[in-house]
Amino acid sequence: KTGLTPVMTTVTVGGRPLAGATVVFEPERFLGANVKSATGTTNEHGMAPMSAEGAEYPGVAPGLYLVRITKEGVNLPTKYNAETVLGVEVAADAEYAKNEQDGPRFNL
Secondary structure (H helix, E strand, O other): OOOOEOOEEEEEEOOEEOOOOEEEEEEOHHHOOOOOOEEEEOOOOOEEEOEEOOOOOOEEOOEEEEEEEEEOOEOOOHHHOOOOOOEEEEOOOOHHHHHOOOOOEEEO
16 A cells, blocks of 8 residues: 555646536556556645545555646636646655645646
8 A cells, every 4th residue: 555645736727716626647558557546626725635546545646647627618728638738746754745735836
């Protein structure tokens, strides 16, 4: 098992919060099967607490992830989802892991 790090991510479009978006952290393949994807849904402030697949509590395993962002009814460019150019490193000693509020930010 891998320990989980609290991650609160923020998604904006042109600087404005994107509510109701689904954010997926997809682990890089070299991390193997022990590191699971994490998912979150943004609130009205564009913030999403991330939770690893199958985890009892919110959090993400440390590692490198591709980031995919989608929202039903909104045509976001494929570079943010199907052909993502977004990525994030989750680390247990990151500043955002300490305050659980100011995590990775994605301005689309």
